[in-house]
Amino acid sequence: MLRAKNQALLQMQDVPSAVNALQFYANIQPSIRGRNVYVQFSSHQELTTMDQSQGRGDEPNRILLVTIHHMLYPITVDVLFQVFSPHGSVEKIVTFQKSAGFQALIQFQSRQSAVNARSTLQGRNIYDGCCQLDIQFSNLDELQVNYNNDRSRDFTNPNLPTEQKGRPSQPGYGDAGNMYAAQGSGGRAVGFPQMANAAAIAAAFGGGLPPGITGTNERCTVLVSNLNSDRIDEDKLFNLFSIYGNIVRIKLLRNKPDHALIQMGDGFQAELAVHFLKGAVLFEKQLEVNFSKHPHITQGADTREYISSNLNRFNRNAAKNYRYCCSPTKIIHLSTLPQDITEEEIVNLVEEHGTVVNSKVFEMSGKKQALVQFENEEQATEALVCKNASTLSGSVIRISFSQLQNI
Incomplete structure (x- = not known):
């Protein structure tokens, strides 16, 4: 019943029955409770029945x-x-x-x-x-x-x-x-424009996906093992894996302190993380990164939520951000810096994580950015993991790997 329009939809057993009913009432004026009614075919092929008590307001609602x-x-x-x-x-x-x-x-x-x-x-x-x-x-x-x-x-x-x-019933929810x-x-x-717009993603990678990336993976959760359990935490893992996609949640395994589960935004992002981080060295440990058998991480007291974090990089211009995906390099790129930042301040921020070979502060589109080159990829990875999202003179800085060979 469509009460707001004084209309009703009736589904017959088959099409011939509906045709016969329509032809019958073409010559006879049907009426209900003294009111004439009119019969015509509907554009709907099939009705889905629900409880008679169910309904929905036609007025806009939040x-x-x-x-x-x-x-x-x-x-x-x-x-x-x-x-x-x-x-x-x-x-x-x-x-x-x-x-x-x-x-x-x-x-x-x-x-x-x-x-x-x-x-x-x-x-x-x-x-x-x-x-x-x-x-x-x-x-x-x-x-x-x-x-x-x-x-x-x-x-x-x-x-x-x-x-x-077992999930209890939600009274009234079905009424909607x-x-x-x-x-x-x-x-x-x-x-998920990164899944739907394959052409844009391919363009971001220079016309095609990187070798070894299929773009067809559906598993969103990644298992990371051989972590340095004394130095790792959820935020550090977020800083590293968020380069390759949005992070939904992270769980450090209590029974295996050198293991962690990371749920990415979708299967393509998980595939990028596995591809680019497998074998990376962090805190003197070579990481093992593989797809998990778990389709997702169940939310709980031992999980850290990141789905609403404004530090996720792929909420807007997702396809554009894929161009920055690569394996860890010796050079890190720092952005969203204070406009009065100096090269000395940049070096002071990251030098505790390794030997700084070279650095450079520059301006692009009116915004200050910086490059810092370390002796090796491990030092650069540690600096990124520890200093991404840190605050410098009131600005929350973002760090990613640079694909430049030298500064």
Whole structure:
């Protein structure tokens, strides 16, 4: 029933039955409770039934009901956050499985953000050719989130517990369901431009992917072993791996203190990290970097969250940032520096990590940047890991490896 429009949709058993019904009422005026009604074919091929108590307000709301069609790949809270957060501040996300398929409720801080997200993302695909977004406004006023995990998240309350056992039902969430979900087609991919825009990625690498990179990996989690457990921590791992993609979360393994799990933004970024960091030396240890058997890291007290970190480098201009991906080199590049920075200050910042062979401060597009060359790749890697995101005269600096041979 479409009560707001005084209309209804009726699905017959097959097409001939629908044709017969339409032809029958072409010659006879049907009426219901004394009111004439009119029958015609609908553009919808099939209806998805849900509980009769379910409904959705037609008025714009800050909470969106999202149905995902043709879901060939797993969709988690983290994936949805990356897709929707560019359009406004996302407060809460709850996902659930209904007869209409995989659905999610996404609560924005403001109604306008939800309107913008729906206008931009409706009918788009998260990945090429699949995971199509069908977005409607929910009639709920506020989402109730009991756990922070891969199925639900309250970004305004990071201290919620992680669910340990079966997920309890969420009363009322199903009430926001759409009465029917039209199976659309087409739609450009969104959310992960690094996966959807292969041409832009290839262009960033000079026309093709680096040797050994397939671009088809789907595993997002990386296992790092042979770490120096006395000197490593989650932030240092973030500084190193965030060069190759966005970091969702990191977990140091308590039973294996020289092991860590790192969940990247997608499989392509994980593949870059494995390719470029395998065999790298950090804190006198040669790293082993491989794909993990775990598809994702379960959020918990022993994990560190980075999904919302503004230090992630691939939230905007993702394809452009791939051009800076490379194996560790002897030269590091420092950016977002104070405008009055001196070469001496730069050297003082990083010289504790190795012998500085050469350094240079320069200006590009009106912004101060610097290059520092060490004796070897290990020293440069340590400087990057320890000093990236550090504050210098009020500026949070960013460090990456330079592909220059010399300064």
